[in-house]
Amino acid sequence: MFDVGAGELLVILIVAVVVIGPKDLPLAMRTAGRWIGKMRRISAHFRSGIDAMVREAELEEMEKKWKAQNEEIMRRSAALTEAEAGAPVMTGPPPLDKSLVDTPPPPLPETAATPPQPEAPAAPDASTKGTSADV
Template sequence: MLPSLGFQEIILLGVLALIVVGPKDLPLLLRKLGRWTAKLRGMAQEFRTGFDELARQAELDELKKEVDALRRTSSLNSVVQEVQRPLGTLESYAGISPPPPPAPPEAVEGVEANEPVADAPSGAAATPEPAPIEDMPTPADAKPVVRSVS
């Protein structure tokens, strides 16, 4: 903004002021110049302070509006209900339907599923079949995990 003044330029200005104004009035001139400079600095500082205050006030007003908007849109009860809502299964999150349960093994007429078959060789031990799949819980039958809010 202002041109930079070196030592030689300042000495030159001082000599010119001494010649133009004179040695008698030079201290009065420098005193007035100092007062004007102080007033200008004070006004600049006051402007900066006022501008900073306006910016701070605008920021606070914006923050108040955001807080009010948050208070209106979400209440604590809706947040608690969202947290306590049961979780879905992986299939529901992926958007696919769960696989159908497998069909029970077909039983031979007159023979139960857990009995050894009559055609088995007499020396071989009959292997027991695993428990039916209907007794095992499936993801659809499983109870959702409920989270508690502390």
């Protein structure tokens, strides 16, 4: 905030010793320290109040957004409920088809006694030997 270097501090200290005097300088420094502490506490309190107001404004904005989303969801839900009102309501599982329950499972296909053999790879064509394709 204030860019005070070592030279400026030395000048301020010399002026303070000359103006206040060496006898009252410790009391003046103590008083200045108390005032600086009070100013820091007041600024911290002010800053925290501003931060709280910003948070409250953000919360109000989010609540408005959530309320709008909730109304949209409720409107969609009401529209779906009205659309489903004309359709028959089914409770529980669908009824079983007795014809499917009484039929036996289909027979398994018969398997050959020997498993199928893999095919041998094809031999390379002799007419293409020595061409630029093999290089």
